[in-house]
Amino acid sequence: MEMEAGGRCSRKRKSAGLGSLEVGAASEGRGPGPTAGDQEPPPPLPGAEGGGSDRISDLPDAVLGEIISLLPTKQGARTQVLASRWRRLWRSAPLNFDCRPYLFDEDARDAIISRILAAHQGPGRRFCAPVYHLQGDRAEAWLRSPALDNLQELELCSYTFLPATPQPLPASAFRFSDTLRVATIGECHLTDSTVQALHFPKLQKLALKRVSISETSLHIMLAACPALECLLIKRSTGFRCVRINSSSLRSIGVEGFSYQKGLEFLELVIENAPSLKRLLQLGLCDFLHISVISAPKLETLGYLSSGSSSRLVFDSTVIQGFKVDSFTTTVCTVKILAVEMDALSLDAIIDLMRCFPCLENLYIQSNGPGKPNLWRRKHHNLIRSLGIRLKIVVWRRYRGIKSHVDFATFFLLNARVLESMTFEVDDNDYNEAFFAQQRRTLQVDSRASRDARLRFTSDWSYHFIMDSSVHDLDPADPFEKTQPPKADTNFMLCGNC
Numbered sequence: 001m002e003m004e005a006g007g008r009c010s011r012k013r014k015s016a017g018l019g020s021l022e023v024g025a026a027s028e029g030r031g032p033g034p035t036a037g038d039q040e041p042p043p044p045l046p047g048a049e050g051g052g053s054d055r056i057s058d059l060p061d062a063v064l065g066e067i068i069s070l071l072p073t074k075q076g077a078r079t080q081v082l083a084s085r086w087r088r089l090w091r092s093a094p095l096n097f098d099c100r101p102y103l104f105d106e107d108a109r110d111a112i113i114s115r116i117l118a119a120h121q122g123p124g125r126r127f128c129a130p131v132y133h134l135q136g137d138r139a140e141a142w143l144r145s146p147a148l149d150n151l152q153e154l155e156l157c158s159y160t161f162l163p164a165t166p167q168p169l170p171a172s173a174f175r176f177s178d179t180l181r182v183a184t185i186g187e188c189h190l191t192d193s194t195v196q197a198l199h200f201p202k203l204q205k206l207a208l209k210r211v212s213i214s215e216t217s218l219h220i221m222l223a224a225c226p227a228l229e230c231l232l233i234k235r236s237t238g239f240r241c242v243r244i245n246s247s248s249l250r251s252i253g254v255e256g257f258s259y260q261k262g263l264e265f266l267e268l269v270i271e272n273a274p275s276l277k278r279l280l281q282l283g284l285c286d287f288l289h290i291s292v293i294s295a296p297k298l299e300t301l302g303y304l305s306s307g308s309s310s311r312l313v314f315d316s317t318v319i320q321g322f323k324v325d326s327f328t329t330t331v332c333t334v335k336i337l338a339v340e341m342d343a344l345s346l347d348a349i350i351d352l353m354r355c356f357p358c359l360e361n362l363y364i365q366s367n368g369p370g371k372p373n374l375w376r377r378k379h380h381n382l383i384r385s386l387g388i389r390l391k392i393v394v395w396r397r398y399r400g401i402k403s404h405v406d407f408a409t410f411f412l413l414n415a416r417v418l419e420s421m422t423f424e425v426d427d428n429d430y431n432e433a434f435f436a437q438q439r440r441t442l443q444v445d446s447r448a449s450r451d452a453r454l455r456f457t458s459d460w461s462y463h464f465i466m467d468s469s470v471h472d473l474d475p476a477d478p479f480e481k482t483q484p485p486k487a488d489t490n491f492m493l494c495g496n497c
Helices: 061-070 073-081 084-092 106-119 138-143 171-176 192-196 215-223 346-355 380-386 402-414 432-441
Strands: 095-098 124-129 153-156 182-186 188-190 205-209 230-234 241-245 251-255 267-272 278-281 289-292 300-305 311-314 317-320 323-326 336-341 361-366 392-396 420-424 453-457 490-494
Touching: 061 073, 061 084, 061 095, 073 084, 073 095, 095 106, 106 138, 138 171, 153 171, 182 188, 192 215, 215 241, 251 267, 278 289, 317 346, 323 346, 336 346, 346 380, 346 402, 402 420, 432 453, 432 490
Parallel strands: 095 124, 124 153, 153 182, 182 205, 205 230, 230 251, 241 267, 251 278, 267 289, 278 300, 289 311, 300 336, 336 361, 361 392, 392 420, 420 453
Antiparallel strands: 311 317, 317 323, 453 490
16 A cells, blocks of 8 residues: 655645735725735846846747736736736736725725726736626626726626625626627626627637526527627526527536525426536526437536436436436447436446446445445446446545445455546545555455545545536536545555555
């Protein structure tokens, strides 16, 4: 047994000093003083003031501007202290502004937004800010600023301020419709008259969060996005059924909300989606009925939950929650599946594998001890005919109890192409004694795939995208954890042993 070296993933960030964003126009307002992290500017670049040359300074202004625009707001503004050349670069680089690090002080935040928009020349790359709490014409003034001309990404949500009734979006929010590629709209009411005039020729990602919109207007809006690739509908009301007919759409994420006033979102029909690869149910989808009529490239499904009453229908195959109620049609395109179970059930997983016989990646969250998962006699004849193709299994909340061990050994002893199996365990179980016990009970030395790696971790084992953004829908495997693990949280039980 050997310990796997884990990379460090620092989550400690210095508090963002509001004063550090008071760029060229800092003298126009009074903000808090700089934090400790802001008191000493970074050293100047070698040769930046004429004492030689460096590779970064050799880059043209346009390239440096693109680099600056990809930085977080605070870091982008602070590049002005590097050298005199950089002072004008930030003001002309595409503006990337995200208000979320500054939500704790509403008045100071609003003042900073106004000053930055006044100091920047534009164009805009990204603007993320709340507007519904503003009085008078301030929101219109922000959105009409030249600093946001040709904006590519717009996010207007309430964050900490939830209006009692949904407010209409400022009219100027739609002046970017010709250039937007990403739009996140939240906590507002989209009127029929507003939506009918919209057209988003370049929009690739659209998120509607806690939005009120009529069913007719929603379909008009989707039809006005001919390049749309990712669609997120989260806790929105005013419509009952969404019908998808799109040649470009690749990812859909939906979350219902049964406690909000207004007409509830109850039905999703995928009528014709030739490019659709990912269909994700996020959070509460208790009564959502999903019918997949035509999605020939669908590869990813999740989360199927035992605590949900949602129905997923492929032709005459019906999955209720995460249990297969009726099985007549196999879906051979699905390769990635995420399930959440209160009671761990091997029988239910085997039924899903029969529905999706080409399944390669399985993500499991188990919240309870589960049922007896004995399989040697019960599924003896099925094992050969099933043809398990699983390569990756990731399991959250593995406890090492008998029902969990029986469940795990089914895959370890029968999945011949298994590459890795990851167990996320409680901190109390992350120790040498537990690992030694699991080596024996899981029969690691008898595993069907000699190349299979078993990893125990006390860190998050996969990307649990419940608090999702539209960007979470884009990766080929949206459940795969891409952040480096925290130090001392990973133990490799076997590699090539």
